[in-house]
Amino acid sequence: MTEAIFGPVGRLVVEVVEGMGNFTLLIRSSFQWFFRARVEWRQTLIQMLFIGLESLPVTAMTTFFTGMVLALQSGASSKYFFNEPLFVGTVVAFSMVMELSPVMTALVVSGRAGAAIAAELGTMKVTEQVDALYTLGTDPVRYLVIPRVLAFLMVLPFLSVVSDFTGIFGGWVVAHAKLGIPTTVYWHDIVDNMEPRHFFHGFLKNYVFAFVIAFICCYKGITTSGGAQGVGRATTNAVVYSMVAVLVMDYFVTAVLVALGIP
Amino acid sequence: MIIAESVKKSFGHRSVLRGASLKVETGETLVIIGGSGTGKSTFIKTVIGLVKPDSGSIKVDGQDLTRIKTEEGLAAYRRNFGYLFQEGALFDSLRVWENVVFGLRYLTDTPFSQYRKIATDKLALVGLKDVEDLMPSELSGGMKKRVALARAIAAEPSYILYDEPTTGLDPIMSDVINDLIMDLQKQLKVTSIVVSHDMKSAYKIASRIAMIYEGKFIEVGTPEQIKTTSNPYVRQFVEGLSQGPIKMKIKEFEA
Ligand SMILES: Nc1ncnc2c1ncn2[C@@H]1O[C@H](COP(=O)(O)OP(=O)(O)O)[C@@H](O)[C@H]1O
Ligand SMILES: [Mg+2]
Numbered sequence: 001m002t003e004a005i006f007g008p009v010g011r012l013v014v015e016v017v018e019g020m021g022n023f024t025l026l027i028r029s030s031f032q033w034f035f036r037a038r039v040e041w042r043q044t045l046i047q048m049l050f051i052g053l054e055s056l057p058v059t060a061m062t063t064f065f066t067g068m069v070l071a072l073q074s075g076a077s078s079k080y081f082f083n084e085p086l087f088v089g090t091v092v093a094f095s096m097v098m099e100l101s102p103v104m105t106a107l108v109v110s111g112r113a114g115a116a117i118a119a120e121l122g123t124m125k126v127t128e129q130v131d132a133l134y135t136l137g138t139d140p141v142r143y144l145v146i147p148r149v150l151a152f153l154m155v156l157p158f159l160s161v162v163s164d165f166t167g168i169f170g171g172w173v174v175a176h177a178k179l180g181i182p183t184t185v186y187w188h189d190i191v192d193n194m195e196p197r198h199f200f201h202g203f204l205k206n207y208v209f210a211f212v213i214a215f216i217c218c219y220k221g222i223t224t225s226g227g228a229q230g231v232g233r234a235t236t237n238a239v240v241y242s243m244v245a246v247l248v249m250d251y252f253v254t255a256v257l258v259a260l261g262i263p
Numbered sequence: 264m265i266i267a268e269s270v271k272k273s274f275g276h277r278s279v280l281r282g283a284s285l286k287v288e289t290g291e292t293l294v295i296i297g298g299s300g301t302g303k304s305t306f307i308k309t310v311i312g313l314v315k316p317d318s319g320s321i322k323v324d325g326q327d328l329t330r331i332k333t334e335e336g337l338a339a340y341r342r343n344f345g346y347l348f349q350e351g352a353l354f355d356s357l358r359v360w361e362n363v364v365f366g367l368r369y370l371t372d373t374p375f376s377q378y379r380k381i382a383t384d385k386l387a388l389v390g391l392k393d394v395e396d397l398m399p400s401e402l403s404g405g406m407k408k409r410v411a412l413a414r415a416i417a418a419e420p421s422y423i424l425y426d427e428p429t430t431g432l433d434p435i436m437s438d439v440i441n442d443l444i445m446d447l448q449k450q451l452k453v454t455s456i457v458v459s460h461d462m463k464s465a466y467k468i469a470s471r472i473a474m475i476y477e478g479k480f481i482e483v484g485t486p487e488q489i490k491t492t493s494n495p496y497v498r499q500f501v502e503g504l505s506q507g508p509i510k511m512k513i514k515e516f517e518a
Contacts, residue, residue, distance in 0.1 A: 120356075128352035131313050135346040136414070137338060137369030 023219050026141065030149060030215075033142045040147050047151035051113040055159055059108045063101055063163035067170025070095055075179040085179045089189030092171030093164075097194070098202045101163035103250055106209035109156060110242035114217040117148055118238035121221025122231040130222055145218045152214035157206040164202070201254075201262050208253050213242045264289050265422070265454070270309055270319035271478075272302075279305050280316070281478030292448055292455045294465040296500065297475035298509070303458040304349065306475065307424045310456070311344045312337050323422070342370055345415035345453075349426040351407040353399040353414070359386070360395035363413045370418040385413040388450075389443055405436040409443070416447060423447070425457040429464050441467050462501050466490070474500060476509070 070092045075085035121144060124130050130140050168190065175181040220238035224230050257263070265287040272280040279302040287293045295303050308314040310321055312328055321328040323343060331337050353362050360382035367373045373381065382395055389409040399407060408428060415423060428444065429437035441464050447453060448468075459465050465472055466486045473483040474497045482489070482497045492498055499507030 124354075127350060127355075128348045129354055131308075132346075132348060132352040132354070134313055135311060135341060135344065136366030137342065137418070138366075139334070139338075 022223065023215070026145065026219050026222075027215055029141045030145055033139070033146055038142055039150070040143055043143065043147035044150045047147050048155050050116075051109065051151050052155045052159065054116065055105075055109045055112045055155075056162065058112055059105045059159050059163050060166045062104055062108055063096065063167040064170040066100055066104060067092055067096060067167035067172075068174045070100075070167075071171035071174035071179065075175065075181075079179075085175070085181055087189050088171065088175045088179060088181055089168075089186040090193050092175075093168050093190040093194055094198065096167035096171075097164050097199055099250075099254075101167055102160045102202045102205040102209060103246065105156065105160045105163045106206070106213060106246045107243055109152075109159065110213050110217075110239055110246065113152075114213050114242050115235050115239050117214075118217045118221040118224075119231055119235045121218060122224035122234040125222055125224040126227055126230060140222050144222065145215075148218055149211070149214040152210040153207060156210035156213075157203060160202070160206045164199075197262050201257050204257065204262070205250065205253050208249050209246050212245045212249055216242045216245060264322075264324060265310060265456070266320075266322045267306075267310065268320045268322075270306070270316045270321065272305060272309060272314060272316050279478055280309065280319075282319070283475065283479055284319075285473055285480050285483065287454060287456060288470075289454050290452060291470040292444070292457060292468055294457045294459055294469035294472045295475055295480075296460055296462070296465055296472060298460070298500070301475050302478055303475055304426050307346075307426060307456055307458055311346055311424060312341055338369075342418070343420055343422050345418070345420040345423040347408070347411050347415045347423070347425045347428055349430070351399075351411035353407060353411055355399045357399075358395065359397050359399065359402070359410050362399065362410060363417055365414060366418045381417065382413075385417050386410070388416070388447075389413045390439070405432050405440075408432065408440060412440075412443065412447075416451065416453075419451065421453060423453050423455045425455065425459075427458055427460070429459065429461050437461065437464060438467075440464075444468050462503070476500075 071088050074091035075088050078084070078086045078088070121130075124144070133140050133143055172183070172186055175186045176183060217238040220234045220241070224234040226233070267283060267285045269282040269284055270280050271278070271282055283302070283306055295306065297303050305314055309316050316329065319329070323340070326340065328340060331340055354365065357365070360379060363382040363385050364378040367378060367381065379395070386392065386394060389412050391406065391409055391413070394402070394406065394410070399410070402410065412428070425444065428440050432440065444455065444457065445468055448455060457468060469486050471483060471485055472489045473480045475481070476496055482492060482494050484492065489497060489501060492501075495508050499509050
């Protein structure tokens with residue numbers, strides 16, 4: 001009876017703890033390889049191009065429309081209260097730069113590049129290509145994981161800055177064409193209020209997001225088992241875990257940055 | 264020389280190797296036979312250090328694998344081996360020639376300028392020509408196995424482990440692979456362990472044959488000895504009979 005109830009729960013607890021332990025080991029092992037100065041720069045470059053090109057159109061598109069929506073809504077609400085659209089540029093730029101660009105970029109990249117990486121590494125695992133790396137004198141952490149982690153760390157901030165611009169541009173399109181706000185007003189609403197620390201608030205988030213997405217997707221990939229079905233499961237899990245981790249980490253990073261006076 | 268002593272390995276509750284002991288002499292080709300799922304692949308993966316045994320020891324030229332503690336030590340140990348995976352395990356994002364020379368960067372000091380030529384040479388050794396720039400997905404099953412073999416021998420290991428080199432190939436291609444294994448044996452003077460359940464090929468290439476059953480090696484002998492064995496398990500397997508001491512269930516639900 002107790003076995004029937006606690007058996008599965010116990011196994012689940014063991015599995016979760018074991019999984020987290022292995023995940024931590026992967027991160028540790030990556031740092032060891034990294035500091036032994038054995039970085040595969042060629043692979044890193046290939047991955048940077050892959051992640052960047054794969055995700056750029058989608059992130060640009062997504063944040064462009066987000067900027068448009070922000071302008072429309074803030075314009076509508078300030079019209080309701082003040083009879084004219086005020087501070088639309090400020091609302092769009094602050095929302096994009098501090099919060100929405102990094103988060104939306106991270107979510108889109110999880111779904112595009114993260115999924116692709118989990119599926120690729122998962123397929124390599126179940127077809128023994130990961131084992132083949134060991135027999136040929138290298139190691140999946142060195143050859144597969146580190147290049148992808150580095151690529152994410154370098155590309156995600158870049159994508160996010162592009163998203164800042166596409167978002168603000170999207171906001172401008174609506175402000176200009178639909179709300180009738182002069183371009184100079186929109187622009188001054190932004191530059192008169194924004195300071196470098198606002199930019200860094202959003203920018204620093206990217207590194208945390210890149211780190212969690214890359215490690216989760218690589219971990220899910222190289223621990224895949226169970227053939228084609230296993231690859232599918234690993235891919236879905238990688239995306240879901242990355243997205244949840246991004247949103248959860250976002251809160252804690254924001255809390256830390258606010259505490260440090262980088263609002 | 265490879266000496267495995269009472270190697271045990273379980274996956275969860277499933278005990279796969281239950282005290283496997285085997286000695287492989289330098290220069291010989293030892294063929295491991297046994298039914299599907301009896302732990303043949305697990306055994307050779309244990310030998311090369313891809314699977315960590317629960318207990319027992321594996322010594323290669325006097326060095327004990329189970330005492331190696333560091334990643335570097337393990338990598339140096341693996342340097343002795345070439346490994347042919349059951350499905351080839353070619354890197355499908357790399358071209359054929361890049362696959363062949365993949366290990367040279369990590370295992371040797373060969374300058375990069377020679378890679379292309381080495382790839383061509385190794386491919387010629389396994390009977391392939393003009394395939395350097397193809398992708399693995401463009402190759403047939405037999406060609407994939409050959410490319411995988413070229414990759415396994417590229418860094419000139421002293422031991423080659425073959426996991427079912429002829430499974431899934433037509434009879435003629437199987438025999439071509441057999442000839443290849445024997446050629447490599449003569450030319451490179453390597454020591455080989457070949458996993459197979461193809462008896463025809465086993466008799467042809469083996470200097471000795473070892474049968475694995477329920478996680479242990481139950482008989483080791485020359486092809487002649489195996490052909491005339493009195494061990495009923497081995498006899499049933501080599502003659503391919505459904506009746507005998509080895510019970511294979513026709514229906515999974517039969518006891
Ligand atoms: N990594 C693993 N995890 C769990 N079970 C495994 C693993 N590798 C092998 N097994 C199990 O061990 C048994 C023996 O497998 P294997 O050595 O591949 O057999 P063979 O090569 O003789 O057909 C099989 O039942 C297989 O399911
Ligand atoms: Mg096998």
